[in-house]
Amino acid sequence: MGESHTLFNWVTDIQEGYVEDFLAIGGHRPDVNYRVAASRRPGELVWEHHYDEVRAAAGNDIYIDHVQRWDAEHGAQLVLADNPDAFFGLAALHSASDGRTTEGQRSALLAAAPHVMAAIRLQGAMEHQGAELLRGSLDAMRTAAILLDAGGRVRSVTEAAEQLLAPDTLHIRAGSIRAARPDLDRALQMRIGLALASRQAMPSELWLQSPQGPMLIEICALPRQDWNFGFAPSAIVTLKAPLGFTGGQGARLSSALQLTRAEGEIVALLAQGHSRQEIALLRSVSAQTVSSQLRTIFQKAGVNREAELVSIARAVIEMGSR
Template sequence: MLSMNAEFASAPFEPGGWDRALKRLASRTGSARMQLVAIGNRGLVPLNWTTDAPAGFVEQFVEIGGGDPHRNWRVAFAGAPFEIASERDYDRMRARLKCDVYDDYVAQFDVPFGCQCVLERGADRFVGLAALRTNADGRTTEQDREIFAEAAPHVLSAVRLQRSIEHRGAELAAGALEAIGAAAFVIDGNGRVGALTPAAERLVGPGGPLSLSKAGLSGATEPGNRDLQRALSAVLVSRGDVPPRRFWLGAPDSPILCELFALPTREWSLGFDPRALLVVGPLAARGGDEAGLLRGLFGFTTAEADIVARLRGGATREEIGEARRASASTILSQIKAIFRKADVHRETELLTKIGRLLR
């Protein structure tokens, strides 16, 4: 158990760390899959990490309303933190709900058995851990559940560490935007504002075009709020590959242009990392430190931001290597890191995505 707990402690810091740690726990409990999931309000599922998930498993979970406790008997039995629920509890809740939608999903992906617990519960969401077992795995044993229960606090510690890292990303993005005077809101995968610039603060409150609560942003007028919520819904379910959404807020006689940008998503994220950027007024009109903005939004290093700037200027990789006095292999390695952080696969995709933000 010690080595497995050490894996969770290091999971937020290593590529693929979460996948390895969750797979190890699945193996120790004799389960085909391990799931780390967050269920929020409005049916949002900002997090659904499932090891060895077959094609369609995560997508169909959202499509069937898998976060709805009136449909999903696993969610319906989500109790107090660290309270273990298993097959006997599932049987009772399944009989009470009598909803075929989730049952069909379970049958399709062969995950009828397992155990689960809530790791932490907030006012508008909870984070849970579940062992998902197939018919071949059978029902959990007492020993399986004991191993699962012993690991749960260590998973929560790793979740909290991951969250702090992701919140730091929002703060860095806001700091970069503040430096160029932009009125900007950095929004996480739960639809909540993780950070905002001083210029944005002046737009919130009595008489302003926006209001801010724990649930997120809303427009001061009904038409503006409708457009804002539609844009947020479209952007937050994307993988960062949708064009910016433009809409107007404020009174009809003094409208304010808003642009909502989808930011790149990470493979492993709790949904607290920056997922969307709401800017009041185009970024291009703000001027300022382009390299600093790229570092804040994408997590680029100084060298990587410089390479992106040179690519935007039309330089070839060979020319960049000469200017930076770096080998071709070094430049290639840095460009691969840039692609990974920007969630793109080709240079044209990168330039298009950066161009949307900095045009």
């Protein structure tokens, strides 16, 4: 509840319309909700005694009306974990007929807390493992991809994507993927936010200029998973290699045509439409060196002309992308 403020919230025996009402009053805010304002450090129990203190100091009629309307004014709570990645708490909401909590009920809540926290850790481990399994599959397909959780935080980065990241273009800072240019970064964050909010699988495209040429960034939501705590991959950001970046293509061509790694990268650049002069500039060598390397490549590949080599190279690349 509360959009990005609380990505997972489960309430037993909830009445229809409660969540909508909670969101409408901004129930996640400490200046509105006396329960939030009364929260303490992890493991410290809070109950009606503390609620009364907050309400006496700065009561908020909006939330009081809310809990009275939904008959959940009393109760007890404690924070289980509070860190940059996630917040977890446990609470018991009491109706007017339940009355204020007793010492025995509060002790039961404290006794349950370690078991709940153990379940949370297990669920978190499973979701992190799921992210790693997905990253492994993407790595096997040589896909340049970055996996984001429900809060937009980076969970995994494939090797191909790491090669495309750079401080002056696209990078990861404080657990978030950011563009160096402020205007592009605003557009990137907006698209990531929309993908996470709508959870629609249609990709959103964004172009970024890198030193090697234009790079296509695609942001796409992954299918929603019920009963997850937000650590599981919720969106994928894929990067399409800019011109001049050969990535896995060079290695694939080297293997297919029995070339050295350097020769495979030259062939990949040719297949991308670069001239010999451009290849020399990209590889920081002379045009004569590139021409000499191409003569060796022609012999190894069994061709006589550059056009033949490019045709074979594109066929090999196309086979690998299927």
